[in-house]
Amino acid sequence: xxxxxxxxxxxxxxxxxxxxxxxxxxxxxxxxxxxxxxxxxxxxxxxxxxxxxxxxxxxxxxxxxxxxxxxxxxxxxxxxxxxxxxxxxxxxxxxxxxxxxxxxxxxxxxxxxxxxxxxxxxxxxxxxxxxxxxxxxxxxxxxxxxxxxxxxxxxxxxxxxxxxxxxxxxxxxxxxxxxxxxxxxxxxxxxxxxxxxxxxxxxxxxxxxxxxxxxxxxxxxxxxxxxxxxxxxxxxxxxxxxxxxxxxxxxxxxxxxxxxxxxxxxxxxxxxxxxxxxxxxxxxxxxxxxxxxxxxxxxxxxxxxxxxxxxxxxxxxxxxxxxxxxxxxxxxxxxxxxxxxxxxxxxxxxxxxxxxxxxxxxxxxxxxxxxxxxxxxxxxxxxxxxxxxxxxxxxxx
Amino acid sequence: xxxxxxxxxxxxxxxxxxxxxxxxxxxxxxxxxxxxxxxxxxxxxxxxxxxxxxxxxxxxxxxxxxxxxxxxxxxxxxxxxxxxxxxxxxxxxxxxxxxxxxxxxxxxxxxxxxxxxxxxxxxxxxxxxxxxxxxxxxxxxxxxxxxxxxxxxxxxxxxxxxxxxxxxxxxxxxxxxxxxxxxxxxxxxxxxxxxxxxxxxxxxxxxxxxxxxxxxxxxxxxxxxxxxxxxxxxxxxxxxxxxxxxxxxxxxxxxxxxxxxxxxxxx
Numbered sequence: 001x002x003x004x005x006x007x008x009x010x011x012x013x014x015x016x017x018x019x020x021x022x023x024x025x026x027x028x029x030x031x032x033x034x035x036x037x038x039x040x041x042x043x044x045x046x047x048x049x050x051x052x053x054x055x056x057x058x059x060x061x062x063x064x065x066x067x068x069x070x071x072x073x074x075x076x077x078x079x080x081x082x083x084x085x086x087x088x089x090x091x092x093x094x095x096x097x098x099x100x101x102x103x104x105x106x107x108x109x110x111x112x113x114x115x116x117x118x119x120x121x122x123x124x125x126x127x128x129x130x131x132x133x134x135x136x137x138x139x140x141x142x143x144x145x146x147x148x149x150x151x152x153x154x155x156x157x158x159x160x161x162x163x164x165x166x167x168x169x170x171x172x173x174x175x176x177x178x179x180x181x182x183x184x185x186x187x188x189x190x191x192x193x194x195x196x197x198x199x200x201x202x203x204x205x206x207x208x209x210x211x212x213x214x215x216x217x218x219x220x221x222x223x224x225x226x227x228x229x230x231x232x233x234x235x236x237x238x239x240x241x242x243x244x245x246x247x248x249x250x251x252x253x254x255x256x257x258x259x260x261x262x263x264x265x266x267x268x269x270x271x272x273x274x275x276x277x278x279x280x281x282x283x284x285x286x287x288x289x290x291x292x293x294x295x296x297x298x299x300x301x302x303x304x305x306x307x308x309x310x311x312x313x314x315x316x317x318x319x320x321x322x323x324x325x326x327x328x329x330x331x332x333x334x335x336x337x338x339x340x341x342x343x344x345x346x347x348x349x350x351x352x353x354x355x356x357x358x359x360x361x362x363x364x365x366x367x368x369x370x371x372x373x374x375x376x377x378x379x380x381x382x383x384x385x386x387x388x389x390x391x392x393x394x395x396x397x
Numbered sequence: 398x399x400x401x402x403x404x405x406x407x408x409x410x411x412x413x414x415x416x417x418x419x420x421x422x423x424x425x426x427x428x429x430x431x432x433x434x435x436x437x438x439x440x441x442x443x444x445x446x447x448x449x450x451x452x453x454x455x456x457x458x459x460x461x462x463x464x465x466x467x468x469x470x471x472x473x474x475x476x477x478x479x480x481x482x483x484x485x486x487x488x489x490x491x492x493x494x495x496x497x498x499x500x501x502x503x504x505x506x507x508x509x510x511x512x513x514x515x516x517x518x519x520x521x522x523x524x525x526x527x528x529x530x531x532x533x534x535x536x537x538x539x540x541x542x543x544x545x546x547x548x549x550x551x552x553x554x555x556x557x558x559x560x561x562x563x564x565x566x567x568x569x570x571x572x573x574x575x576x577x578x579x580x581x582x583x584x585x586x587x588x589x590x591x592x593x594x595x596x597x598x599x600x601x602x603x604x605x606x607x608x609x610x611x612x613x614x615x616x617x618x619x620x621x622x623x624x625x626x627x628x629x630x631x632x633x634x635x636x637x638x639x640x641x642x643x644x645x646x647x648x649x650x651x652x653x654x655x656x657x658x659x660x661x662x663x664x
Contacts, residue, residue: 199522206521206528207509207535214495214506221493224455226481226510226575235518 064189078280094248098123127245172258507574
């Protein structure tokens with residue numbers, strides 16, 4: 001009886017697995033995984049936000065801003081392959097222009113939500129125009145030189161806003177009048193992340209995304225293949241700047257923007273998030289942005305008051321540990337043993353399954369299953385040809 | 398005016414082309430005329446300026462002197478991408494493929510500017526139906542091209558996992574995907590074994606007929622050159638030392654001297 005039961009169970013599992021596979025093949029999951037995860041998060045937040053403290057909402061809002069910044073910078077660094085150090089500059093433009101427009105329109109528009117939407121559009125577009133502007137030297141410069149130009153650009157933007165009285169001068173712009181309830185603002189922030197991910201992924205998996213990846217791999221060859229390198233570089237800079245501008249507008253709607261908040265340090269912080277998450281890895285950027293922002297905000301409150309000075313040291317130490325864990329070649333075996341995947345396997349899989357996998361690991365049988373995984377997760381699965389060899393693409397990012 | 402009409406029968410006409418890199422003359426007074434459907438060889442010892450001429454023809458370098466015409470249209474001074482749009486495609490001496498992409502995607506990049514597969518950026522962002530259609534058609538087209546080069550089975554592999562010979566073939570496939578009139582091959586047989594070289598001869602002839610191409614190639618492998626080329630130009634130190642049909646050129650004493658050296662006067 002027992003044996004029969006297990007056989008039946010296995011059969012059931014198998015057919016179920018096949019169904020799941022077919023479903024995923026049809027719906028091409030990889031593109032949607034990000035959205036789904038975030039939709040779930042938002043729903044949970046919406047339900048529980050009534051009971052959430054204001055502090056939590058503020059933290060979440062900061063996290064949303066960081067994710068917007070990190071993923072949009074990741075587009076330039078990981079996807080286009082250029083180093084940009086002026087990301088806070090774009091955020092600064094978004095915050096000041098978007099905030100100012102909202103302040104100017106405030107007497108005429110009563111709904112603060114519409115005000116926010118207008119500010120988002122104006123701030124984003126202004127930042128995107130600045131992105132085009134900085135994209136123009138990007139045609140001529142490469143690597144370190146471009147990084148220096150973008151760095152200078154960020155500083156110029158900051159000092160310009162700092163010295164114009166119309167924008168509040170050194171004291172920063174007073175946006176008290178238009179500030180939005182943080183409990184609602186962070187939800188809007190997460191919706192913007194959703195839009196950003198949709199836009200970025202749709203670009204990445206289109207022919208334009210392929211052209212941009214080609215530019216990253218070999219600029220000379222892509223020019224010889226007839227790809228307009230200039231146009232695509234400007235385009236990527238503009239899109240990246242647009243979303244940084246949105247982050248800036250969100251910032252302006254919860255705090256008074258002062259020029260010093262958008263200094264060079266902010267750019268580097270965003271860069272750290274991108275590098276930590278793995279260049280060209282959107283999920284990684286989201287995770288590391290969340291982690292770093294959280295640490296930054298919470299570390300001082302965890303420490304006893306007389307040790308609060310240690311905050312920066314601890315923060316840096318944690319960063320060093322993470323980088324070493326992720327990249328040191330000597331820790332590879334350790335990493336393979338205690339990585340996220342294995343941990344999930346241990347937690348979520350029944351013991352029998354785990355033992356099967358262990359046995360399989362010794363055999364070459366494991367290779368076909370790997371290919372199947374690729375097939376299931378692949379973006380470019382060709383549905384019609386799935387009966388023969390599947391079309392697995394390892395391109396994209 | 399009569400000259401203009403004469404131009405038309407040549408696909409590529411190079412007139413007094415030359416370049417000097419701040420005083421160092423890498424090529425001078427190069428005149429080449431290539432008829433439609435020809436396979437034309439450009440040979441010479443190392444450093445003779447062959448690749449420099451390729452780079453001028455594809456817009457990487459701007460020539461200091463002279464000009465060149467494709468189908469009677471002057472292309473000097475255009476950017477690399479617009480020269481590619483006009484119909485000159487090339488391969489590289491040291492292979493330049495998109496290493497982090499699969500084989501089929503490499504070819505699809507070549508199809509990027511094909512007017513059949515137009516899809517604007519907003520359409521791509523909104524995932525309108527055309528985006529799906531275009532992607533699918535591009536993939537099919539790329540697969541067809543890969544079949545010609547015997548790379549169909551490898552289409553999902555990453556490029557850097559391919560053997561050298563296949564990478565060379567893929568580069569030609571990618572160049573062909575841009576639907577050129579003139580194909581420039583920079584040492585296509587380099588690093589290939591004799592069998593692969595023999596296959597390459599057949600393949601180049603096949604694609605010439607199939608795609609209505611004219612081919613200009615640089616090569617060191619004399620057997621390959623004598624098997625495939627209709628006409629040959631020999632360069633040495635940036636100057637043309639011999640030009641004409643292959644029998645003429647390969648028996649020319651100047652050419653033999655340039656390759657092997659002068660005969661010693663010994664008893």
